[in-house]
Amino acid sequence: MSRPVRLTLLSLALFLAIFPLTLGKPGLPTTIKADEAAYYLMARSLVEDGDLRCETQDIARLAEEFPYQAVENLILMTDDGWRTVYFGKPYLYSFLAAPLAGLFKANGLVAFNMLLLLASVGLGALYLARHNGEGLALLFSAGFFLLSNAFAYVWWMHPEILNLFGITACLYLAFAPPPTGFVGGGRWARLGALVWNERTRPFFSGFALALAAYNKPPFVLAGLGAFVLFFRSRGLRGALTWCSGVAVGGLLFAGIAVAFTGHPSAYLGVERAGFKIEEFDKLPVEPRIAAAPDAAAETTAASGESADVAAGGGDSAPAAAADEGPKNSWWWIFRPPEIDHRTLGNLGFFLVGRHTGLLLYAPFVTLCLLLFLVFARRSPERWATLAGLFGVAFFSLLWIPFNWHGGGGFVGNRYFVSALPGFLFLVTRIAPPWIAAVGYALGGLFVGPILFTPFGAPVPQPTLQAHVRNAPFRFFPIEYRLGRQIPGYRGQVASGAYFWGRRDVFLPRRDEMWVQGGKPVEIWVSSGEPMIRPVFRVETETAPNEVVLRLGDAKKVLRFDSRTPPGNTTEVTLDPSVPAPTLPERREDRPYYRYKMSVAAERFAAKSYRQAATPDEESGFLVGAIVTYLGTEGDLARDLFHVEWVRGDVPRTMTAGAAVEIRGEVRNASPFGWPAKGPTRVALAYHWLDADGAPIVWETDRASLPANVPAGSTFEATLEVEAPAEPGRYLLELDLVRERVAWFSHRNPGSTLRVPVDVLAADPAR
Structure with missing residues (x-):
């Protein structure tokens, strides 16, 4: 490699490797993600304690650099009922990164990753330079490694980049012979030539692959090309030499693991569990204690498993999680593949x-x-x-x-x-x-x-x-089968369909779906039945506004000239083609139908809301349209407005302004079930009428159904009724409503329960 090319690579390496070392801690990043906690603490434990045991001082180290949030998933393992606790991830990455971690802590692990990635760039450039100019080789290799998601994993305290380097080194040693200048003069050059030469190259190629295969055994397949190359060029001896390199590396790494933990891998012969760390001054798990001898004998005889039980007195969820029994994360390797x-x-x-x-x-x-x-x-x-x-x-x-x-x-x-x-x-x-x-x-x-x-x-x-x-990605398919495993999305069930969208532009609020305006918003819909002429209620928060609603191949353009009722709301029926059914993830589930929905509102208005988890904090959302799925046209047309009032315990007198609980029993006399949830659920309500039957108070609080009520079934419910403020003679009318569709009394007059009630003045003494 020429001096200008070497200088270019060195300059790039210095910039990228030094930058991570400058990041202040606590600071960026503010917390630990995925499995980083175990790898980070292993590196520090190796340097500061000389072991891989998880102890109280290890947990305290999390607070030194990542104190702002709880650590969600510290993987630990044990083989003695959590009396001795080890970190539950393969140690090799942390072992190799430990020197830099000792100097720079978390930043040291990131710098270690960066150096490995840049070493891969260099090896790739050396390989490509055998067939191309050195400048072009470096340009291509740098683009290959740096302009990929591999660069993202540099910033993870994870072994992905170590695995990548191991595979790079394996293939480089196979496809590129030792440099000819390596065997020049000098004692170090002669020593290098003695260790790294054409005869030893297969061994070192296999050994490098073991860096990746120890962490993830399937990565041994990535060296198949190296195996074939050595077999073709050197026969069986070359192939066996390469295999011996893989084996020696694997045995060496497993032997070191045995020395530290008593097990060749964190995935074999141990019990593993993930723990949430909210307190940094104690271990998240308590040791189990043995049950009474008789109970232990019964348990062992019945199941052949350990009779250990969780220690009493612990009230933490992690301690309970640790009591679920042995866990072997490699169980799936030893079962047949799922081809479906x-x-x-x-x-x-x-x-x-x-x-x-x-x-x-x-x-x-x-x-x-x-x-x-x-x-x-x-x-x-x-x-x-x-x-x-x-x-x-x-x-x-x-x-x-x-x-x-x-x-x-x-x-x-x-x-x-x-x-x-x-x-x-x-x-x-x-x-x-x-x-x-x-x-x-x-x-x-x-x-x-x-x-x-x-x-x-x-x-x-x-x-x-x-x-x-960003713009380019919307043209590519979304991995709907991964569903909730993809962060940044949320969903809502409405009228038998599941609506799923990005969190930044899609906000389910009770029965409604708030959709951001100013740009098209994708929403993916899954339904157990075809959505034949689905009906949506669309509301705008600003006017004038234009909302384009798409579902599959159906489209409606809605224009709003008012932001106040009733002009700000409309109902629209779409008529999309029926897609081919999608087979479910589990064989026992039914096929379902997938639709792509799009809502494009021209304008938006800020609307505030509060989340149940943080009721004192007010958030805002740029609402372009509020969309509510009411159901299919056929479902909404069902005549389910028939009711039989079995019992209604209505008092004959009430105090003005007072609230009274009324218990009743109701029978569904219609041929269709009543839904208890969803935008068009059925609910119990009441009206106050004057003595002549004219409405005094119509819209009142509802009482939800305890569950879906099949046709012909009865249910009991309690309804809180508030008496009118003015004393007098009234009629209390118990009614049912299908929300956003109709009152039972409107669709089926005479279906209510009317009881005369005398409302008395409140006692002034009270």
């Missing part, structure tokens, strides 16, 4: 899903595949590399189809990001040279926001997935 209707759809999401798509979050991969097919398609070892990458991908897609993307915390596909280097080693010649510029353009289109906001964007309802709110 989800596989093909998940493969599509794996490639182009807006939150997980490989081609979106690593845009240079597309260029690598094209260059491979044009210039290197006759290379068996590169085909083997590609097959190994498919193996890594399909392992997650088939063995953990419910979690193939990397769990609730992720940017792109967290489980596959470590395997990305395999695509770089498919490339030989880079031609035409300007194709690298195409990769950088694609990087700006898709991963630029990730690059410049590594800790997340400062946006409303912040989330690590905030970049998908």
Whole structure:
């Protein structure tokens, strides 16, 4: 590598590696995410305590740099009923990062990640320089690694970048021979040549792969190309030498784990659990104590399992969680893969899903595949590399189809990001040279926001997935099968359908859906039945306003000239085509129907609200339209307005202004059930009429049904009735209402229960 190219790489490395060391703590980031707590504390425990046990002083270290919020998921493990507690993640990443963690704590782990990523850039450039100019090789390698979601994981105290480096080093040592200048003069050069030469290269290639395979065994498939290359070039001896490198590395790393914890891995032979840390001065779990001998014998005889029970006196949820029994996180490796209707759809999401798509979050991969097919398609070892990458991908897609993307915390596909280097080693010649510029353009289109906001964007309802709110991503499919595992979304059930949208533009409030104005808002709808002519109630908070409502292929344009009732509200019926049914995630569930909904309000107005969790805090939302799904036209047309009043305990006298509880028993005399929930639920209510039957007070408080009431069934309910303020002779009318549709008394006159009541003046003495 020439001096200018080396200087360029060194300058980039100095800038990117020094920057993380400058971040003030406590400060940025404000809290720990995913599994970071275990990796962070392991690194510090190794440096400061020389062990991997989780003790009180380890928990206290969380408060030194991350005191602002509770830590949600500290993974711990035990093999003796939580009397001895170890950190429950593979130790290797923390072990290697410990020196920098000892100097710089959390920032040291991030700097360690950055150095590993830059080392991967350098190895990639050295490999590509065998087939291309050095400048072009560095440009392509830097774009490949830095303009991908791998850069996002530099800022995670996680092993993804270590795994990525291990695979990069494995393939580099396989596809690129030792540099010719390595064996020049000097004692160190001769020693280096003795250790790293053509005979030892297969061993070190396999050993490097063990860095990744120890953390995630399926990553051994990423080295398939290296295995084939050594087998083709050196025969069985070369292949076995490579395998011995993997084995020696794995045994070495497992042996160190045994020395620290008594187990070769945090996933074997232990009980594991995740704990929320809210107090930084004590362990989140208490040891179990043995049950009485007789009880223990019965338990053991009946189940063959441990008779330990949780220690008494503990009142924390984590301690209870620890009592659920042994947990082995690798159980899923030893079961048959699940190949079903989800596989093909998940493969599509794996490639182009807006939150997980490989081609979106690593845009240079597309260029690598094209260059491979044009210039290197006759290379068996590169085909083997590609097959190994498919193996890594399909392992997650088939063995953990419910979690193939990397769990609730992720940017792109967290489980596959470590395997990305395999695509770089498919490339030989880079031609035409300007194709690298195409990769950088694609990087700006898709991963630029990730690059410049590594800790997340400062946006409303912040989330690590905030970049998908940018324009390019809306053209790609959303991973609906992952559902609630994708942060930044929320949903609401209304009239038998589930509506799901982004938190920053979609706010369910009771039966309503507040939708932000000023831009189209996507909402995804799932329904157990086809939505045949669905009916929506649309309300505006500002006027004039235009609201465009779409559901599937149906569209309505609504114009509002008033912001006050009744001109600010309308009902609209859509007529979308029926989509093909979607098979459910679980075989025992019924198929359902998916629709894409869009609400585009031209203008918006700020509207305040309070959340139940924080009633004293007022929040605001830029409401363009308030949409309420009432149900299908056929459902709303059902004649369910028939009722039989079995009993109504109405007092004959009441005190003016006083509230009285009235108990009643009601029978559903209609041929259809009464819904207890939803925008058009049935509720019990009352009216006050004068002696001639004219309404005095019509709209009153409701009493909810205790549950859905099938046709012909009865239910009992209690209704709180407030007497009129003025004394006199009144009629109390008990009525039912189908909210937002009609009163029973209007659809079926005579269906109410009327009782004369004398309202007496209140006692002045009171």
